[in-house]
Amino acid sequence: MSWQIDYAHSEINFTVRHMMVSRVRGQFESFSGEIKLDEEHSENTEVSIQIDANSISTAQADRDGHLTSPDFLDAERYPHITFQSKRVDVKGKDRAKLIGDLTIRDVTKEVALDVTYEGQAKSPFANTIAAGFLAETTINRTEWGLTWNAMLETGGVLVGEDIKISIELELTQDVEEPVEAVAAD
Numbered sequence: 001m002s003w004q005i006d007y008a009h010s011e012i013n014f015t016v017r018h019m020m021v022s023r024v025r026g027q028f029e030s031f032s033g034e035i036k037l038d039e040e041h042s043e044n045t046e047v048s049i050q051i052d053a054n055s056i057s058t059a060q061a062d063r064d065g066h067l068t069s070p071d072f073l074d075a076e077r078y079p080h081i082t083f084q085s086k087r088v089d090v091k092g093k094d095r096a097k098l099i100g101d102l103t104i105r106d107v108t109k110e111v112a113l114d115v116t117y118e119g120q121a122k123s124p125f126a127n128t129i130a131a132g133f134l135a136e137t138t139i140n141r142t143e144w145g146l147t148w149n150a151m152l153e154t155g156g157v158l159v160g161e162d163i164k165i166s167i168e169l170e171l172t173q174d175v176e177e178p179v180e181a182v183a184a185d
Contacts, residue, residue, distance in 0.1 A: 002034065002036050002037075002173075003037050003171035003172065004035075004171065004172050005032070005033055005035065005169060005172075006130065006170040006171065007031075009130075009168075009170035010167075010168060010169045010170050011027055011166075011167070011168050012027060012049075012051060012165070013025065013026070013027045013165070013166045013167070013168075014026055015163070016141075016159060016162070016164070017159070017160030017162070018160070019152060019156070020152070020156035020157065024058055024063070025058070026056060026057055026058035026059075026064075027056075027057055028051045028052065028053075028056055029052075029056075029057050030051070030052035030054075030055035031049060031051040031052065031055070032049070033047065033048055034046075034048045035047055035048075035169075035171055037131070037171065042088055042090050042096060043088045043089070043090055044088075045085070045088050045098075046085055047083065047084075047085040047098060047100065048082075048084050048085070049082065050080050051080060051081040051082070051083075052080065053068060053073045053078060053081055054068055056068060056073065056075075071148035072146050072148060073104070073105065073146070074105055077105075078104070078105045078106055081102070081104050082101075082103045083101070083102050083111075084100050084101050085099070085100035086100045086110070087099050087100075088115075093117075094116060095115065095117070096115045096117075097112050097113065097114060097115065098112070098113040098135060099111070099112050099113075102139070102144075104144040104145075104146070105144055105145050105146070107143070107145050109139075109143055109144065111137055111139060112137060113135040113137045113165075114135065114136050114137065115133055115135045116134045116135075117131070117132075117133055118131075118132030118133060118134060119131070119132055122175065123172075127174060127175055128172045128173060128174055128175060129172065129173050130170050130171065130172050131170070131171045131172075131173075132168070132169070132170050132171075133168070133169045134166070134168055135166075135169070136165065136166050136167070137164075137165050138162050139162070139163050139165065140161050140162055140163075141161055141162075141163050142161050
């Protein structure tokens with residue numbers, strides 16, 4: 001069954017080491033996707049996500065400009081980052097591994113996301129059900145051709161290679177109101 005992403009309550013975030021002493025956090029502000037969630041057989045769930053590479057935001061305009069440049073995402077030539085699921089390995093009642101192809105800069109590699117099902121609730125404001133999911137993984141950016149770096153005078157590099165990715169999705173689905181029985185006269 002197809003669910004819609006509630007963009008007001010969903011985020012794609014990342015964290016990377018900076019100068020080997022701190023972390024830079026950011027997010028992608030524009031993305032879309034299609035989720036076919038099979039609640040009876042989770043292993044049949046399908047996920048397809050498309051991220052606008054130009055929507056990267058680290059709260060620092062110069063850094064964001066550098067990240068969209070050919071040194072990193074090269075967003076002019078490769079405007080989208082995509083993820084297409086291949087399979088779901090159920091690991092427990094509320095946990096699974098979502099395995100799929102991540103494409104950055106026209107390079108595709110298989111990744112595994114650790115997914116936690118956060119629960120489901122009916123909205124008090126609309127005739128919808130909401131379901132929450134948290135997906136996390138760590139990738140090595142150099143495997144996708146994101147190799148720019150600068151050596152530090154004190155040793156080490158300016159930008160770490162490992163990128164921690166955290167995706168929080170709230171999915172919604174319309175529910176049909178039950179038809180109330182009308183008493184016969």
